[in-house]
Amino acid sequence: MISRLSEKLRSLRTMGLSMAGAAALATVMFLPTQSAAEEEVVILGIWPITGPYADMGPLLDRGVEIALEEVGYKVAGKKIKYITRDSETKAGTAARRAQGAIDSEGVKFIIGPWSSGVALAVTEVAKKNKVMYYFSGGTEDITGKRCHKYAFMWAANAWTAMDANLKIFKKFNPDAKSIYLFVVDYAFGWTLQKYVEKLAPKYGLKIAGVDRHPLGHREYSSFITKAMATKPDAVYMINFGLDAISAVRQLYNFGFTPKKPVILSWSAGVEELVQMDPAMRANLQFGTNYYYTVDTPGNKSFVDAYKKKSGGIPPGYAPGAGYGLMKMTLLGMQKANSTDPKKVIQALEGLKGKNFVGDFAINGRNHQTVRPYFVARTKPEDKMANKYDFATIQDISSTEQPRDLNQCQDIGGF
Amino acid sequence: MSFLILSQILNGFATGMLYALVGVGLTLVLGVLNLPNFAHGTLFAFGAYFTYTVANLTDSFYLGVLIGPLLVVLIGFVIESQGVRRLYAAHHDYQLLFLFAIALILQETVILIWGPVGFSLLPPKFLAGAVDLGFTVYPKYRLALILFTATIVVALYLMLTRTNVGAILRAGIENREMVKVLGININKVFLFTFGLGAYLAGLAGGLATPIWGLTPTMGFDILPISFVIVVVAGLGSILGAIAAGILIGLAQSLTTIWWPEAANVVIYLIMGLTIILRPQGLFGSR
Numbered sequence: 010m011i012s013r014l015s016e017k018l019r020s021l022r023t024m025g026l027s028m029a030g031a032a033a034l035a036t037v038m039f040l041p042t043q044s045a046a047e048e049e050v051v052i053l054g055i056w057p058i059t060g061p062y063a064d065m066g067p068l069l070d071r072g073v074e075i076a077l078e079e080v081g082y083k084v085a086g087k088k089i090k091y092i093t094r095d096s097e098t099k100a101g102t103a104a105r106r107a108q109g110a111i112d113s114e115g116v117k118f119i120i121g122p123w124s125s126g127v128a129l130a131v132t133e134v135a136k137k138n139k140v141m142y143y144f145s146g147g148t149e150d151i152t153g154k155r156c157h158k159y160a161f162m163w164a165a166n167a168w169t170a171m172d173a174n175l176k177i178f179k180k181f182n183p184d185a186k187s188i189y190l191f192v193v194d195y196a197f198g199w200t201l202q203k204y205v206e207k208l209a210p211k212y213g214l215k216i217a218g219v220d221r222h223p224l225g226h227r228e229y230s231s232f233i234t235k236a237m238a239t240k241p242d243a244v245y246m247i248n249f250g251l252d253a254i255s256a257v258r259q260l261y262n263f264g265f266t267p268k269k270p271v272i273l274s275w276s277a278g279v280e281e282l283v284q285m286d287p288a289m290r291a292n293l294q295f296g297t298n299y300y301y302t303v304d305t306p307g308n309k310s311f312v313d314a315y316k317k318k319s320g321g322i323p324p325g326y327a328p329g330a331g332y333g334l335m336k337m338t339l340l341g342m343q344k345a346n347s348t349d350p351k352k353v354i355q356a357l358e359g360l361k362g363k364n365f366v367g368d369f370a371i372n373g374r375n376h377q378t379v380r381p382y383f384v385a386r387t388k389p390e391d392k393m394a395n396k397y398d399f400a401t402i403q404d405i406s407s408t409e410q411p412r413d414l415n416q417c418q419d420i421g422g423f
Numbered sequence: 424m425s426f427l428i429l430s431q432i433l434n435g436f437a438t439g440m441l442y443a444l445v446g447v448g449l450t451l452v453l454g455v456l457n458l459p460n461f462a463h464g465t466l467f468a469f470g471a472y473f474t475y476t477v478a479n480l481t482d483s484f485y486l487g488v489l490i491g492p493l494l495v496v497l498i499g500f501v502i503e504s505q506g507v508r509r510l511y512a513a514h515h516d517y518q519l520l521f522l523f524a525i526a527l528i529l530q531e532t533v534i535l536i537w538g539p540v541g542f543s544l545l546p547p548k549f550l551a552g553a554v555d556l557g558f559t560v561y562p563k564y565r566l567a568l569i570l571f572t573a574t575i576v577v578a579l580y581l582m583l584t585r586t587n588v589g590a591i592l593r594a595g596i597e598n599r600e601m602v603k604v605l606g607i608n609i610n611k612v613f614l615f616t617f618g619l620g621a622y623l624a625g626l627a628g629g630l631a632t633p634i635w636g637l638t639p640t641m642g643f644d645i646l647p648i649s650f651v652i653v654v655v656a657g658l659g660s661i662l663g664a665i666a667a668g669i670l671i672g673l674a675q676s677l678t679t680i681w682w683p684e685a686a687n688v689v690i691y692l693i694m695g696l697t698i699i700l701r702p703q704g705l706f707g708s709r
Binding site: 063064067194220221222223226227228230231232234235237238251254255258259261262263264280283284285286288289 | 426427430431434438539540541542543544545546552553559560561562564565633634635636638639640644675676679680683684686687
């Protein structure tokens with residue numbers, strides 16, 4: 010009995026020593042990691058590297074890099090560890106990878122992705138994990154009915170954008186009576202369509218018809234045939250990227266444009282225009298969150314830095330958004346002099362200032378960045394000063410969405 | 424509504440004939456070489472990019488369409504003679520992996536040469552704009568495309584059914600061991616078949632550029648449709664591939680009238696129904 014007891018004690022002592030040793034080893038191993046983690050802030054850029062918007066991912070990332078280089082990868086006394094993940098433009102994949110990066114890399118801030126549908130999944134991940142999130146895209150839900158304390162929107166509000174597009178269209182086409190809508194069938198498209206339908210009567214315009222198409226659609230002939238039968242004064246497109254380019258190409262083939270204008274209401278700017286032949290884009294009006302000729306000191310330095318990285322090609326909306334999202338996130342950290350998401354959020358709420366797109370203000374009630382939206386018209390080929398001199402900005406609108414249209418009832422707390 | 428249906432039937436034929444060209448190419452390679460060519464889509468993309476490049480260099484769309492697909496044939500010859508030929512005796516898995524790797528390499532090569540951003544190529548001036556058909560206004564290029572691809576498909580069908588080369592290819596599809604026994608150099612037959620498949624993919628790519636434009640991923644967009652055509656047609660059936668291409672084009676086009684969101688789904692629905700109701704395909708016997 011005694012020998013069994015002493016054996017047990019011996020074994021417990023051995024186990025205790027082993028555990029103490031393991032704990033000491035773990036402490037030694039853990040200490041440098043913990044101290045490294047304390048010295049750096051991890052920011053995740055979740056971008057489409059593969060999938061429907063794969064061409065945009067590297068451009069968004071390039072914009073982010075420029076913003077980080079400007080601060081030397083340091084903010085509020087800490088090193089910035091910037092990591093990326095591929096969203097694949099799939100909500101499930103993006104949410105899973107964002108969660109994985111939070112768990113394994115200690116991510117405290119997320120920017121991206123590119124698609125509204127995917128953003129609605131990522132914003133929930135940010136909310137659940139109390140991670141600050143900045144997005145740029147068409148859905149109003151991020152700062153509308155799905156608003157929460159951790160999410161911010163960089164792109165102009167959909168209402169602001171659609172109002173600016175219709176205003177300029179009517180200004181240059183005073184006799185126009187009707188428009189026909191091509192709408193991409195997901196959150197981004199639905200939001201913008203809702204506002205165009207609400208705003209069109211204000212400018213004396215009737216909606217001649219609406220066709221919704223899936224993301225990644227390449228054949229628009231049936232929509233064009235239907236649209237042309239209604240004899241609209243313009244085709245108003247609520248789609249993006251290759252979808253928009255394909256539609257413009259086929260509208261040209263059917264002889265609709267350049268006789269009549271085509272409106273790209275939410276355009277990537279340079280990245281879309283460069284893919285179109287000058288004949289195709291001869292009568293385009295486009296609205297965009299960023300165009301490289303914006304006349305601000307901050308924009309000039311951004312455009313110069315970008316051109317050095319891109320072989321002389323000016324930035325479009327994608328790199329502009331990447332740059333803008335990172336700049337705003339860094340600005341929050343600088344104002345808070347902290348990388349604690351809560352303090353950064355508090356510093357951003359209600360913040361006003363000037364940046365590379367012009368004057369901005371962050372609405373503390375819904376976290377919408379109130380900022381200029383640009384509407385431009387393309388130049389004829391013989392008026393272009395160089396091959397990237399696509400258009401002239403016609404209007405800059407910063408009109409805030411009317412409060413009664415915003416569905417963010419209560420942004421909640423931390 | 425009738426004007427829209429007629430117009431969509433025309434559109435269905437235009438895209439269907441392009442699908443038929445791609446489908447026949449894939450069917451030939453699958454039938455004769457017993458090889459599912461996963462690089463077929465990227466050959467389509469190379470056809471488009473070569474056409475674009477030649478058309479820009481020569482300022483002639485016609486020269487682009489003439490020379491571009493021939494350059495794709497050269498790529499096809501290299502893939503067959505330097506890669507695929509070494510794997511005929513190997514397990515199917517190795518062939519699949521090799522061709523999938525080739526597809527990825529070719530797609531990345533497109534990005535390296537032409538960049539990640541796409542391009543547009545206008546139809547030639549003679550075929551630019553639209554013509555009033557009475558019931559609808561329709562692009563001249565699409566009408567010309569229907570006529571031209573129909574001519575190519577008929578010529579191809581006559582070549583396969585009325586010439587010695589065609590007889591050898593058809594015999595290869597039926598029983599390639601027998602072709603070997605008859606003393607025909609099977610390596611040459613395989614090389615020719617792979618080259619012909621590459622040409623048809625490249626030609627479809629070149630002809631499609633004024634309608635669909637050019638993007639580095641265009642090869643991977645067309646690849647699933649090509650395989651659907653092969654399944655619906657019946658493995659190795661040339662006539663079936665032509666009919667299935669047109670059927671898929673028409674189905675896709677007509678679906679967009681009533682349910683645009685389902686335009687891509689309908690392709691796979693047709694494939695699923697074919698597998699359930701007629702597993703050998705519409706024109707297949709095995």
